[in-house]
Amino acid sequence: MLKLVFEQLQGQHVYLWTDDAQAFYDRTTMQRASHYTSYQKVVGDWLQNDTRDD
Numbered sequence: 001m002l003k004l005v006f007e008q009l010q011g012q013h014v015y016l017w018t019d020d021a022q023a024f025y026d027r028t029t030m031q032r033a034s035h036y037t038s039y040q041k042v043v044g045d046w047l048q049n050d051t052r053d054d
Contacts, residue, residue, distance in 0.1 A: 002028055010044040 006014070016039045018025060026032070030039035 002030070006041070006043045012043050014041050014043055015039070 014030075015033065016025065016030065017037055018039070019037060022032075022037065025039045028039075030041045032038075033040045
């Protein structure tokens with residue numbers, strides 16, 4: 001599911017919060033943020049989004 005989300009969010013900084021799934025997110029490519037219940041990941045190159053329709 002996260003892979004599908006990341007494919008749609010190229011160039012974005014993704015934050016996720018959880019109350020009870022830290023073990024799950026620790027096993028993903030997400031990085032634990034400063035607060036122990038939040039995780040972050042920059043998908044692709046930050047602010048380089050080529051998926052917009054012109």
